[in-house]
Amino acid sequence: MSIVGWNCRVIEFTDPDGTKTKAIHVVHYDGGGNPVQYTENPAGVVWLSDKDPQQAIDQITKALSKDVLDQSVFEAAGDRDDMSDVDVMSVLVKAGYRKAEKS
Secondary structure, X not given: OOXXXXXXXXXXXXXXXXXXXXXXXEEEEOOOOOEEEEOOOOOOOOOOOOOOOHHHHHHHHHHHHOOOEEOHHHHHHOOOOOOOOOOHHHHHHHHOOOOOOOO
């Protein structure tokens, strides 16, 4: 599978007891624009100290304006990014990467 883009999205999770929770995660997309992976930990608002935080805030704001993804979308894709010790958002923002625009 080839990952061609990413952005921040709200994902809804259902606990075994039926409790539903939502969190913003970095989501990766395949060549067809389908969400196929998400980070283990929710995305944080992180920026370089000498930069304006608006870009990071805009990414979170855009995530809130998009449709919520259900966790089952990723289970159906059969692949999940298991990067529990990596703050991907922090790494990408510090590296200067800009997110791909995917719906």
